[in-house]
Amino acid sequence: MDFILVFASLAFLVLSILWIKQLLGAHSSLPLPPNPKGFPILGNLLDLASDEVHVKARDWSREFGEDIISLNVMGSTMIVLNSAKAVSDIFDKRGSNYSDRPDMPMIVDLMGWDWTFALMRYGPRWKEHRRVFHSHFNHSVNEHQEIQLEISKDLLTLLLKSPDSYLQHMRHYTAHIIMKRVYGHTVVDNDDPYVRLVDEASRSTSEAAVPGAFLVDLFPSLKYVPEWMPEWRKLSEAMINVPYNMVKDKFNNGTAEPCFVSTCLEQNAASDAAGKGEILTEELIKDSAAVAYAAGADTSVSTLTTFILAMTLHPEAQKRAQVELDAVLGDRLPTFADKEDLPYVTALMKEVLRWIPVLPLAVPHRTVNSDQYKGYFIPAGASILGNTWAILHDEAVFVEPEKFKPERFIDNNLPDPADSGVFGFGRRACAGKSMALDTIWIAIASVLSVYNIHKAVDGHGNLITPEVKLEPGTISHPAPFKCRIEPRSPAALALIQNAGLGAK
Numbered sequence: 001m002d003f004i005l006v007f008a009s010l011a012f013l014v015l016s017i018l019w020i021k022q023l024l025g026a027h028s029s030l031p032l033p034p035n036p037k038g039f040p041i042l043g044n045l046l047d048l049a050s051d052e053v054h055v056k057a058r059d060w061s062r063e064f065g066e067d068i069i070s071l072n073v074m075g076s077t078m079i080v081l082n083s084a085k086a087v088s089d090i091f092d093k094r095g096s097n098y099s100d101r102p103d104m105p106m107i108v109d110l111m112g113w114d115w116t117f118a119l120m121r122y123g124p125r126w127k128e129h130r131r132v133f134h135s136h137f138n139h140s141v142n143e144h145q146e147i148q149l150e151i152s153k154d155l156l157t158l159l160l161k162s163p164d165s166y167l168q169h170m171r172h173y174t175a176h177i178i179m180k181r182v183y184g185h186t187v188v189d190n191d192d193p194y195v196r197l198v199d200e201a202s203r204s205t206s207e208a209a210v211p212g213a214f215l216v217d218l219f220p221s222l223k224y225v226p227e228w229m230p231e232w233r234k235l236s237e238a239m240i241n242v243p244y245n246m247v248k249d250k251f252n253n254g255t256a257e258p259c260f261v262s263t264c265l266e267q268n269a270a271s272d273a274a275g276k277g278e279i280l281t282e283e284l285i286k287d288s289a290a291v292a293y294a295a296g297a298d299t300s301v302s303t304l305t306t307f308i309l310a311m312t313l314h315p316e317a318q319k320r321a322q323v324e325l326d327a328v329l330g331d332r333l334p335t336f337a338d339k340e341d342l343p344y345v346t347a348l349m350k351e352v353l354r355w356i357p358v359l360p361l362a363v364p365h366r367t368v369n370s371d372q373y374k375g376y377f378i379p380a381g382a383s384i385l386g387n388t389w390a391i392l393h394d395e396a397v398f399v400e401p402e403k404f405k406p407e408r409f410i411d412n413n414l415p416d417p418a419d420s421g422v423f424g425f426g427r428r429a430c431a432g433k434s435m436a437l438d439t440i441w442i443a444i445a446s447v448l449s450v451y452n453i454h455k456a457v458d459g460h461g462n463l464i465t466p467e468v469k470l471e472p473g474t475i476s477h478p479a480p481f482k483c484r485i486e487p488r489s490p491a492a493l494a495l496i497q498n499a500g501l502g503a504k
Contacts, residue, residue: 043072091426157500184257347409388421456482
C-alpha cells in the first residue's frame with residue numbers, strides 16, 4: 001500500500017509540473033506545425049505506442065496537406081519531417097541548428113550508451129569521435145572489402161550446411177566482418193561470446209529507443225531514483241571493454257592481428273616513441289571501436305533478412321539478377337571489381353533498402369535555437385525526426401511504392417535510398433555507410449550467384465507465402481519466416497564447396 005501511495009503521489013507531482021510547463025511554455029506569434037488532436041496533459045503520447053508511427057505520420061501529413069507535422073508528447077514538442085524537401089531544408093541547409101541530439105536518459109544515462117557518438121550531443125567530443133572513425137573506416141576501403149569477400153564465402157558454406165538457419169548465418173556473417181575489421185577476431189559460430197553480446201545489446205537499444213517507451217525519457221529526473229538501475233547497463237559496459245581488452249592483451253603479447261584497434265595502439269606506440277604525433281586516448285579508441293561493433297551488425301542483418309524475404313516473394317527479380325550474374329561471372333564467384341558490370345544487382349540492393357528501410361524514423365535530432373519554417377514555429381529543444389519510410393514510399397517519386405521493383409533504379413534518375421535517410425540525415429548521417437553497403441552488396445551478389453531462394457512447402461505440399469510483417473522495435477526486422485535456399489546447379493554446388501575450402 002505504501003508503494004502505491006508513493007507512486008500515486010509521484011505521478012500527481014509529475015503531471016502537475018507538466019501542466020504548469022504547458023501553461024508557461026515558450027510562445028510565438030507563429031503556430032506550431034499542424035498536429036493531430038491529443039489528450040489533455042498526455043498530448044499525443046498514446047499515438048507513439050504504435051509500431052507504425054512512421055505510417056501514421058505520413059497519413060497525418062496527407063490529412064493536413066503539409067509535409068511537416070508536430071506532436072505534443074506530454075508537454076514536449078516532437079516534429080516529424082515527411083518529405084525529402086523538408087529534410088533537406090532542415091538538416092542540410094540549416095545543419096548547424098539541427099545537428100544536436102535530444103537528451104536520451106534511458107539509453108545514454110541509465111543504459112550507459114554515452115560512448116556512442118551517434119547519440120552524443122553536437123560539439124567537440126562528437127566531432128573528434130567522428131573524425132577518428134571516418135579516417136579509419138572510410139579511407140581504407142580495401143581493408144574491409146578483403147575481409148568481406150572472404151567471409152562472404154563462409155556465408156555460402158553455412159547456408160549449404162543448414163539453409164533453414166539463414167537468419168543465424170546472416171548474424172554470423174555481419175558480426176564476423178565487424179569483429180575481424182575492428183578487433184581482429186575470428187568468429188567461429190553463433191555461440192561466440194562477442195556475437196551473443198552484440199545481439200543482446202542491440203535488442204535492448206532497439207526496444208529502449210522507441211519514442212515514449214520509457215517515462216524516464218519524458219521525465220529525466222526519474223533517473224535519479226536510486227532503485228532504477230537496469231541490467232542493460234552491464235551490456236553497454238561489456239561492449240566497450242571486453243573486446244577492447246582482448247585486443248590490448250594480444251597487442252601487449254605481440255599476437256594481435258591487423259585491425260582498427262591494433263592499428264590505433266601501434267600508432268600510439270610509434271608516436272610515443274618518437275615524442276610527436278597524435279596520441280589517441282583509450283576512451284576514444286574503445287568508443288570508436290564499439291560504435292562499429294554495435295551499430296553495424298544488427299542493421300545489416302535486418303537488410304539482409306529483408307533481401308531473403310524479397311527473393312522468396314519475388315522470383316522474377318531473383319531470376320533477372322541471376323541472368324546478369326551468369327553473364328558477367330561465368331563459373332566464378334563475384335568480387336567488388338564486378339560491381340560496375342552488375343547494375344541490376346545494385347538496383348536490387350537499393351530496392352531492398354527502400355522497400356523496408358532499417359530505421360523507418362531516423363534517430364531524432366534536436367533544435368539548438370528556436371526557428372521558423374514555412375510559417376511555422378519550431379521551438380528550441382524540440383525533437384526533429386526525418387520520416388525515412390515516408391520519403392522512400394512517396395508515390396510521386398517511387399511509383400507503386402509498396403511493390404518490390406528493382407527495375408525502378410535502372411535508367412531512372414531516382415534518389416539513392418542510401419542517401420535518402422537509410423543512413424540518417426545531414427551531419428549526423430552514419431559514418432560507416434560505405435562499409436555497410438559493401439557488406440550488403442557482396443552478400444546479395446554471392447548468394448544469388450549460387451543459390452535459388454524459394455517459398456517453403458508445408459506438410460501437404462502447399463507453398464507457404466510469408467507475410468511482410470515486422471517485429472516490434474525501432475529497427476525493422478522482418479518477422480521470422482520459412483523459405484527454401486538451395487544450390488542452383490551442380491556447378492553452383494561445386495563453387496560453394498570450393499569457396500568453403502578457400503575460406504578456411
